[in-house]
Amino acid sequence: MIARLIYFLFLNLLGFLLGFFIPHGLGAWQGACLGIFIVSMSLFLIDTWRSLIFLGWVRSNDLLNPRDQSGILGESADRLRRLFRQKNLELTASEENLRQFLSAIQASPNGVVLLDTEWHIVWSNRTASQHLGIDPEKDAYQLIGYLLRNPVFSAYVRSGLYEYEIVIEGRENRSDHPQKIAVQVFPYGDGRKLLLSRDITALEQAEVMRRDFVANVSHEIRTPLTVLMGFVETMQNLKLSDIEIQDFLNLMSQQALRMQTLVQDLLTLSHLDGSPLPSETEWHDFDSLWQSCYEEANGLMHVLNQRDGSSHILQFDLPEELQAHQISGSLDEIKSAFTNLVSNALRYTPSGGAITVSCSQKMEYFEFSVKDTGFGISPEHLPRLTERFYRIDRSRSRDTGGTGLGLAIVKHVIQRHGGHLRIESKLNFGSCFTLEFPNSRFRRKSTQFHSQ
Numbered sequence: 378m379i380a381r382l383i384y385f386l387f388l389n390l391l392g393f394l395l396g397f398f399i400p401h402g403l404g405a406w407q408g409a410c411l412g413i414f415i416v417s418m419s420l421f422l423i424d425t426w427r428s429l430i431f432l433g434w435v436r437s438n439d440l441l442n443p444r445d446q447s448g449i450l451g452e453s454a455d456r457l458r459r460l461f462r463q464k465n466l467e468l469t470a471s472e473e474n475l476r477q478f479l480s481a482i483q484a485s486p487n488g489v490v491l492l493d494t495e496w497h498i499v500w501s502n503r504t505a506s507q508h509l510g511i512d513p514e515k516d517a518y519q520l521i522g523y524l525l526r527n528p529v530f531s532a533y534v535r536s537g538l539y540e541y542e543i544v545i546e547g548r549e550n551r552s553d554h555p556q557k558i559a560v561q562v563f564p565y566g567d568g569r570k571l572l573l574s575r576d577i578t579a580l581e582q583a584e585v586m587r588r589d590f591v592a593n594v595s596h597e598i599r600t601p602l603t604v605l606m607g608f609v610e611t612m613q614n615l616k617l618s619d620i621e622i623q624d625f626l627n628l629m630s631q632q633a634l635r636m637q638t639l640v641q642d643l644l645t646l647s648h649l650d651g652s653p654l655p656s657e658t659e660w661h662d663f664d665s666l667w668q669s670c671y672e673e674a675n676g677l678m679h680v681l682n683q684r685d686g687s688s689h690i691l692q693f694d695l696p697e698e699l700q701a702h703q704i705s706g707s708l709d710e711i712k713s714a715f716t717n718l719v720s721n722a723l724r725y726t727p728s729g730g731a732i733t734v735s736c737s738q739k740m741e742y743f744e745f746s747v748k749d750t751g752f753g754i755s756p757e758h759l760p761r762l763t764e765r766f767y768r769i770d771r772s773r774s775r776d777t778g779g780t781g782l783g784l785a786i787v788k789h790v791i792q793r794h795g796g797h798l799r800i801e802s803k804l805n806f807g808s809c810f811t812l813e814f815p816n817s818r819f820r821r822k823s824t825q826f827h828s829q
């Protein structure tokens with residue numbers, strides 16, 4: 378600033394001296410004044426011209442590239458440029474933060490809608506559009522009430538009671554595909570609102586299944602209990618002969634056995650639900666598993682045949698090439714799945730029928746199947762057979778000691794071992810239930826010695 382003042386005074390002095398000493402038609406003092414005037418005017422015009430260039434640069438929005446200028450304006454331009462660059466960097470950083478923040482909200486499994494004080498949509502994420510049908514672009518600044526035309530939601534908005542969530546039907550709700558969405562509003566700031574939505578369809582379905590399960594279990598237990606109570610009351614109130622008492626006790630024992638089987642199956646299911654997946658590195662001798670399955674099946678056949686006076690042909694085929702193998706997983710679970718399949722085959726095959734148990738190794742899996750020549754199953758029942766308590770013929774299942782949980786256990790076991798249950802059946806011709814284990818769970822015995 379001082380340098381500029383000195384520069385200004387120096388030029389004026391020069392103008393003064395030139396006007397004073399250089400001969401011209403005017404007097405010396407008039408010449409000096411003219412010299413000062415010309416110098417001042419020139420400086421004024423130069424400054425005006427440079428200021429105009431500066432203004433043009435400021436207006437150009439190209440503040441990062443200053444025009445070549447010196448002096449006060451040059452320094453101002455430089456400072457302005459640096460300030461602008463710094464603000465630009467700050468803006469880019471905060472834009473990046475905002476972008477990251479919005480993409481985090483986009484990734485949320487919950488729907489998020491930001492609403493202004495008048496319930497206009499300010500911003501919404503993709504999940505909100507899936508849940509509530511809001512288009513994040515087209516519906517911006519629309520009233521949410523116009524888009525969500527749901528009486529429950531309208532009443533909720535009017536009530537002003539946002540401590541609780543409400544449940545409404547989702548955008549994709551159909552009679553064959555229900556979709557339930559939980560919605561809650563959270564007021565914030567100066568009257569703005571945050572609306573969160575959550576898909577609770579699976580939760581609701583699980584709750585319905587849980588209720589059905591409890592109802593089924595209660596029903597299954599109540600039936601034998603009622604029969605038992607009936608016998609107890611009869612024995613208490615009537616004078617019975619020894620033979621009658623023996624008969625009653627036999628019937629009571631059957632009912633108690635039925636309850637015991639049901640409780641055992643329920644415990645097996647709860648164990649399967651709650652325990653870690655079977656090991657993939659614990660190998661068991663397949664020959665001995667096969668042998669114990671054979672003994673178990675034989676024992677079961679004798680018990681059932683004796684009880685019902687029936688007779689079956691039981692055949693066990695273990696191909697020679699599959700001997701000296703090992704299987705990995707839980708022995709107890711595999712045996713329980715196997716026993717359930719053999720028990721079903723025996724119970725749903727009339728006397729004289731044949732049950733064949735076999736195994737073979739395919740390219741993709743190792744299979745273990747139980748085939749019978751029994752009643753068979755018509756196709757419409759096949760998809761539901763593994764549901765808990767699903768039975769085609771309730772009385773036949775009960776009469777033969779079934780609980781309706783056997784195939785649910787089998788499916789659970791094979792899924793826990795990474796495989797799946799295949800069911801083939803033809804009404805009146807018999808059925809074949811196959812457990813497909815992944816090949817990684819089956820190996821030759823010698824492999825173990827090489828690998829260890």
Ligand code: ADP
Nearest residue numbers: 721722725768769770774779780781782783784
């Ligand atoms: P349950 O204890 O009633 O046998 P499961 O879950 O084991 O229950 O089987 C479900 C239903 O599938 C049975 O009630 C029966 O109707 C049918 N089922 C199972 N195995 C066979 C089979 N081998 N042959 C014919 N029907 C079968």
